[in-house]
Amino acid sequence: MAPISRRRLLAVGGGALGSAALAGCGTPVNLPESMEAVRARPGKPNRGGVLHFGLSTDPANLDPHVTTGAASDFLRQLTYNGLLQYDGNGEIVGDLAAEFGWTDTTTYKVRLHPGVRFHDGTRLTTEDVVFSFRRMMDKKTAATTGPLLDLVEKVEARGADTVVFRLKQPDTTIPFVLAGPTANIVSQRWIESGADPMTQVMGTGPFRFVERIPGVSTTFTRFDDYFDDGLPYLNAIVFQPMSDDYARVTALRTATVDMIDYVPATHVDVISENPRLRFASDRTFGFGFVGFVTSKPPFDDVRVRKAIALSINRPSVLETALLGHGQPIDGALMPDAFAGYPRKLDNTLPYDPEQARFLLKKAGREGMTLPVVTTSTYSVIARPAQAMLPGIRAAGVDVRLTQQEWLTFRASVTAKSFPAHSWGTAPKFGDPSSLGDFLSSTGTFAVNTGFKDQEIDRLLAEGRRTRDRSLRDEIYRDVEQRALELLPMTWTIRRQQGEAHYDYVKGYQHPPKGSWTGVTLRRIWMEKTA
Amino acid sequence: MRRFLLTRFAQALLQLFAVGSIVFLLVRLIPGDPARAALGDGATDEQVAQTREAMHLNEPFLEQYLGFWGRLLQGDLGTSLMSSRPVMQDLPTRLGNSLELVLISLVIALVLGVLLGRIAATRADRPADHALVAGSIFGISLPVFVIGTLLLMVFAFFIPVLPPQRFTTPWEDPVTHLKILILPVVTLTAASCAVITRMTRSAMLETLNTDYVRTARSKGLTERRVIKDHALRTALLPVASAATVELTTLIGSTVLVETIFGWPGVSSLLMSAVGQRDYPIVQAVVLSVAAIVILVNLVGDLVTRALDPRAEEA
Numbered sequence: 001m002a003p004i005s006r007r008r009l010l011a012v013g014g015g016a017l018g019s020a021a022l023a024g025c026g027t028p029v030n031l032p033e034s035m036e037a038v039r040a041r042p043g044k045p046n047r048g049g050v051l052h053f054g055l056s057t058d059p060a061n062l063d064p065h066v067t068t069g070a071a072s073d074f075l076r077q078l079t080y081n082g083l084l085q086y087d088g089n090g091e092i093v094g095d096l097a098a099e100f101g102w103t104d105t106t107t108y109k110v111r112l113h114p115g116v117r118f119h120d121g122t123r124l125t126t127e128d129v130v131f132s133f134r135r136m137m138d139k140k141t142a143a144t145t146g147p148l149l150d151l152v153e154k155v156e157a158r159g160a161d162t163v164v165f166r167l168k169q170p171d172t173t174i175p176f177v178l179a180g181p182t183a184n185i186v187s188q189r190w191i192e193s194g195a196d197p198m199t200q201v202m203g204t205g206p207f208r209f210v211e212r213i214p215g216v217s218t219t220f221t222r223f224d225d226y227f228d229d230g231l232p233y234l235n236a237i238v239f240q241p242m243s244d245d246y247a248r249v250t251a252l253r254t255a256t257v258d259m260i261d262y263v264p265a266t267h268v269d270v271i272s273e274n275p276r277l278r279f280a281s282d283r284t285f286g287f288g289f290v291g292f293v294t295s296k297p298p299f300d301d302v303r304v305r306k307a308i309a310l311s312i313n314r315p316s317v318l319e320t321a322l323l324g325h326g327q328p329i330d331g332a333l334m335p336d337a338f339a340g341y342p343r344k345l346d347n348t349l350p351y352d353p354e355q356a357r358f359l360l361k362k363a364g365r366e367g368m369t370l371p372v373v374t375t376s377t378y379s380v381i382a383r384p385a386q387a388m389l390p391g392i393r394a395a396g397v398d399v400r401l402t403q404q405e406w407l408t409f410r411a412s413v414t415a416k417s418f419p420a421h422s423w424g425t426a427p428k429f430g431d432p433s434s435l436g437d438f439l440s441s442t443g444t445f446a447v448n449t450g451f452k453d454q455e456i457d458r459l460l461a462e463g464r465r466t467r468d469r470s471l472r473d474e475i476y477r478d479v480e481q482r483a484l485e486l487l488p489m490t491w492t493i494r495r496q497q498g499e500a501h502y503d504y505v506k507g508y509q510h511p512p513k514g515s516w517t518g519v520t521l522r523r524i525w526m527e528k529t530a
Numbered sequence: 531m532r533r534f535l536l537t538r539f540a541q542a543l544l545q546l547f548a549v550g551s552i553v554f555l556l557v558r559l560i561p562g563d564p565a566r567a568a569l570g571d572g573a574t575d576e577q578v579a580q581t582r583e584a585m586h587l588n589e590p591f592l593e594q595y596l597g598f599w600g601r602l603l604q605g606d607l608g609t610s611l612m613s614s615r616p617v618m619q620d621l622p623t624r625l626g627n628s629l630e631l632v633l634i635s636l637v638i639a640l641v642l643g644v645l646l647g648r649i650a651a652t653r654a655d656r657p658a659d660h661a662l663v664a665g666s667i668f669g670i671s672l673p674v675f676v677i678g679t680l681l682l683m684v685f686a687f688f689i690p691v692l693p694p695q696r697f698t699t700p701w702e703d704p705v706t707h708l709k710i711l712i713l714p715v716v717t718l719t720a721a722s723c724a725v726i727t728r729m730t731r732s733a734m735l736e737t738l739n740t741d742y743v744r745t746a747r748s749k750g751l752t753e754r755r756v757i758k759d760h761a762l763r764t765a766l767l768p769v770a771s772a773a774t775v776e777l778t779t780l781i782g783s784t785v786l787v788e789t790i791f792g793w794p795g796v797s798s799l800l801m802s803a804v805g806q807r808d809y810p811i812v813q814a815v816v817l818s819v820a821a822i823v824i825l826v827n828l829v830g831d832l833v834t835r836a837l838d839p840r841a842e843e844a
Contacts, residue, residue, distance in 0.1 A: 052696065058802045060568045060612050068570035142569050142577035198568075199614045214613050214620060214811075215798040216697075240696075241802070244789055251792065254686045254693045377805070407562025407807055414575070425571060444574065 031219070035235040038526045045507060049526035050236040054248045056262035058215050058241035061198040064184035065136050065143035070426075071261055073181035074518035075239060078220050079119075080184035080203035083110050083129070083163075084175060085519050088509030090337070090430060092179045096124065096204065100175075105467070108165040108174050109158075116227040118187045119208040126157035131188035133165075144182040147444075148173060148428070151464070170465045172472070176429040181517040206232035206522045215241060233507075233525035245379055252277070252500055258526075259501035259508070261518075264379055265322035271500045280510035281498025283327055284335040285426035288317075288384045288492040289438075290372070293416045295450030298365050302486060307359040308370070308420070309490035311395035312388045313351040318493045321383035325496040332480045333491050337513040339432045340470070341477035348484045356395035369398040373418040377406035384492055385422035413448045421448070424495070430513040432476035436460045439483050451488030504528045531835075538831060542824045549820040550813070554598055557812050558591070564611045564807040585611055598813070607817075608810030610803075617814040620799060625818055628795030631787065632780045635715050639722035640773055646723070647730020647769075648762060654735060662727060669724025674783045678717040678790040685713060697794050714791045718783055722776045729772050733765035740764075767838055774830030778823045 031050055038049040059072030064080045067073055085095035094100055099111040116124040133155040136143040151171040156164050165174060177183060190202050201209035206228070207220035218239045222232055240257060242248035245264040249271070252260045263271055263279060272279050290308065292299035299305050314328030331345035360366050370392070374385035382403055392399040404412060413421045425445070427434035437443045440460050441452040456479055463475040498510045507524040565581035566573065582588055601608060607617040650662040685692040692713055700707040737743060738761050746756045785797040796815055803811035
């Protein structure tokens with residue numbers, strides 16, 4: 001073999017590496033610069049502009065019926081519509097529905113807006129609505145809304161513009177379910193043509209999907225034939241996933257993006273004090289809790305569960321973990337905005353390490369070792385878990401916290417590998433019936449504790465059937481009271497959570513009740529002068 | 531040389547096979563379910579089980595393993611579990627973006643490091659040498675995320691001459707592209723440049739005291755020629771070896787740099803894939819990065835042999 005000349009070797013090597021680099025230079029979708037222009041309209045919201053949104057999560061899928069959290073719901077709400085939606089105050093209003101309501105205790109009727117079109121130009125029909133709900137109710141879809149439609153016997157089209165939901169028994173949750181971010185209407189023809197709704201998007205919403213580049217961006221542009229006159233005002237929205245809290249806040253502060261979600265508690269003050277920024281938040285949805293595996297020792301003994309619940313110094317956890325941005329929960333899980341009874345249960349579980357010690361002694365668990373698992377992926381969950389340790393130790397418990405990456409944590413919780421887990425989430429919707437997710441024997445979160453109580457199951461079922469407001473308050477108060485006695489899980493703190501944006505972004509509202517749908521993104525506009 | 535090439539090539543293939551097998555095994559051993567990631571918190575166990583079936587995650591382990599190598603040999607890196615897109619649709623672009631950062635940083639670190647090392651060695655024990663040694667210790671000691679965050683604070687907040695901007699390709703806007711390159715490249719270059727400076731300095735100091743350098747001087751060559759043609763040339767041998775190590779270090783450092791500066795490289799693809807247990811993407815990214823590292827080491831060995839033919843005899 002002829003010897004390789006050094007210069008040739010270096011030249012070929014360098015050239016190859018250079019070409020590899022150049023060939024690979026790619027980019028997220030770049031919209032034409034003209035789309036950034038904002039057209040002022042006296043007395044009306046401005047038209048035009050592109051909103052760059054720093055999103056806390058890169059959604060795992062774009063399926064209109066399967067949610068992977070509030071961040072993915074933001075995307076979904078721009079391109080799809082449901083029958084109902086929440087307005088900026090969290091009240092239920094029509095979306096595709098022009099009229100809606102109960103005709104009797106087991107029949108809910110919806111009349112559709114005329115002239116609604118999908119992004120491919122086809123007209124929305126009642127058959128699409130029926131097909132969409134059948135898809136949600138089909139277990140193969142694994143739809144988030146599926147289990148909430150368990151009392152629906154039949155969804156049927158009546159004429160060209162009316163859809164009727166027939167229920168097996170009265171169910172007050174139906175309007176909340178229909179307004180949820182995953183009760184979207186899809187095109188039957190589109191789905192049946194073999195489209196993959198996890199990666200492709202086609203709805204009736206104000207924005208149409210352009211492209212998603214995993215980990216980089218998801219781009220939507222204006223749908224000119226949107227049925228709601230004048231909407232949307234923006235030309236486009238570009239979501240850029242920024243899972244790191246600091247990176248997301250820095251991107252906002254340096255105007256790399258116009259808006260972000262999931263403002264971390266540690267940055268709420270920095271953002272609130274900036275006169276150019278606006279923080280839109282609530283203190284009603286997000287909360288933390290400690291779940292106990294009630295089917296195994298030591299938490300098969302309610303005295304031990306109560307001891308841990310009493311040893312959590314909630315005001316201190318709030319201050320330490322979230323710098324005071326939220327509220328301690330020492331009583332009902334539901335906030336005042338959702339029901340009339342919560343205040344009556346305040347101070348049921350005050351910080352009382354002495355009483356906790358006493359209960360542990362009675363249970364024969366004095367000085368016990370307690371492994372607790374939490375996740376390291378989300379600071380909003382990890383920080384409260386860390387902050388509750390001193391209180392529990394003060395009760396004489398040798399608590400040991402293990403932090404795991406999100407899916408590993410989920411696997412540990414499902415397998416009940418640890419006797420207790422510290423988690424954070426939010427109710428599915430703003431009504432006490434959403435307690436079922438945490439307390440009913442089949443609730444998504446309740447199954448992790450192995451908790452089953454026939455009385456709570458009975459009350460939850462009764463609450464769903466009851467329409468009288470004061471009666472419902474009594475029922476759900478009983479549910480919460482019993483949960484505070486049996487303690488399959490103990491609530492810790494309610495967190496302030498919200499989005500931040502520049503003051504030139506107008507019209508965005510973060511509803512104080514209802515659900516985290518981000519639906520008001522459909523109605524925002526820009527007042528940029530530059 | 532032929533024997534050497536064949537042996538190294540075979541070793542490289544074996545290394546790739548080992549890396550591929552280990553990654554294949556490890557990603558499946560990590561607790562956490564891609565189906566759970568795709569369905570979110572609200573999914574019941576029954577729904578997760580159905581989705582696992584749809585994602586073909588219940589196939590026997592051996593079948594999955596053989597299928598993985600079978601497809602790979604046909605140039606198919608698989609399809610993302612989450613986006614259902616072929617891995618090859620995203621990987622080259624993202625790898626290219628990362629390589630751009632790494633290669634530019636390495637070239638700057640090499641040029642600057644050799645230059646500074648030479649200055650330090652030829653001014654040994656003088657103020658310039660002390661300053662360069664102190665500077666290089668500083669560069670080596672500071673972690674990449676500290677340098678990146680400091681640069682961002684200074685040049686984005688306090689003196690906003692280089693605010694972070696949206697990623698733009700050189701084809702769209704070369705000036706903006708250059709601007710957004712500066713901070714991540716400086717961050718990546720700092721530590722590597724310091725390592726190369728120290729290595730060049732010590733190698734040159736050693737060479738400057740050898741007999742053949744003294745001979746060259748005694749022949750009446752100018753000091754400039756002695757350093758350029760005799761001392762520096764020999765001193766570059768360990769630097770060339772160090773460069774391959776630095777390149778692999780730089781590839782590792784991009785994970786943090788891409789996160790800090792929002793650079794759409796291969797790291798963000800890997801991070802999001804690990805978070806969602808998107809096995810095909812994790813495997814493809816790790817394998818491609820491993821292939822680059824193995825190739826770089828192979829090239830490094832060849833360069834060393836080309837620069838010092840005596841090594842061939844060893």
